[in-house]
Amino acid sequence: MSAGVRLLGPDDPAPCIVLNPAGASSFLLVADHAGCAVPSGLGDLGLEAQDFARHIAVDIGVAALGEALSARLDATLLRQHYSRLVIDCNRDPARADAIPPVSDGTPIPANASLSPEGRAARIEEIHAPYHAAIAAALGQRDALGRRTIVVALHSFTPRMNGFDRPWHAGLLYDRGDTRFAHAVLARLSAAIDAPVGDNEPYAMDGIDYTVPHHCYPADRLYAELEIRQDLLGSPEGVAQWAERLAGVLTAAAGDLV
Numbered sequence: 200m201s202a203g204v205r206l207l208g209p210d211d212p213a214p215c216i217v218l219n220p221a222g223a224s225s226f227l228l229v230a231d232h233a234g235c236a237v238p239s240g241l242g243d244l245g246l247e248a249q250d251f252a253r254h255i256a257v258d259i260g261v262a263a264l265g266e267a268l269s270a271r272l273d274a275t276l277l278r279q280h281y282s283r284l285v286i287d288c289n290r291d292p293a294r295a296d297a298i299p300p301v302s303d304g305t306p307i308p309a310n311a312s313l314s315p316e317g318r319a320a321r322i323e324e325i326h327a328p329y330h331a332a333i334a335a336a337l338g339q340r341d342a343l344g345r346r347t348i349v350v351a352l353h354s355f356t357p358r359m360n361g362f363d364r365p366w367h368a369g370l371l372y373d374r375g376d377t378r379f380a381h382a383v384l385a386r387l388s389a390a391i392d393a394p395v396g397d398n399e400p401y402a403m404d405g406i407d408y409t410v411p412h413h414c415y416p417a418d419r420l421y422a423e424l425e426i427r428q429d430l431l432g433s434p435e436g437v438a439q440w441a442e443r444l445a446g447v448l449t450a451a452a453g454d455l456v
């Protein structure tokens with residue numbers, strides 16, 4: 200703990216919310232950006248309340264999608280509770296932009312003036328315990344000899360830098376064992392009558408943290424999914440995507456057996 204700085208108060212939950220910890224599925228669902236909370240000690244980061252409903256603060260729709268997928272697949276979901284504007288858990292914490300001073304053109308006042316102690320507290324109380332929880336879950340499964348496929352859930356804004364993104368979903372992958380990601384890409388492309396991004400709208404690279412950190416060293420199967428946010432904007436949309444993805448993920452896992 201950093202001397203004198205304590206970020207999470209007694210009413211702030213731990214950063215990693217675990218849903219269905221006894222889930223029997225091979226899939227371990229992780230959602231780095233599915234929360235929009237701010238620790239009570241940080242106030243509003245200098246932002247308006249409505250900014251926390253924007254894509255800069257949270258992957259819109261992913262908490263609901265993760266819960267629905269967890270139920271359909273009987274899979275454990277590890278969901279990060281705090282906004283990516285507090286700290287981005289899909290970034291190496293050593294990167295300056297893990298705590299962005301500006302996001303999609305919006306200045307984040309509390310981040311621009313952050314002290315080294317304040318930065319260390321966000322890493323130690325949110326980023327580190329969230330990733331420790333993922334590592335512990337993986338270690339437990341390994342010890343039991345369980346098959347594990349890591350599925351990282353994200354969503355993307357439909358319009359960025361003046362460009363309307365045509366993809367309804369995207370598969371992100373880079374190094375490590377990419378067989379599952381490729382199987383999901385093929386299955387999802389066949390399942391929907393719309394473009395599925397192949398490392399679009401983003402390519403996975405060294406800027407990502409969760410999949411590279413937890414999957415590459417052990418050669419774990421993984422897929423990082425991006426779903427367009429407007430498609431997750433209603434309970435019906437979430438339910439439709441959960442049903443579709445449950446089928447696609449299950450079929451893709453079967454392709455590898």
Ligand SMILES: [Zn+2]
Pocket residue numbers: 231232258352353354
């Ligand atoms: Zn995300």
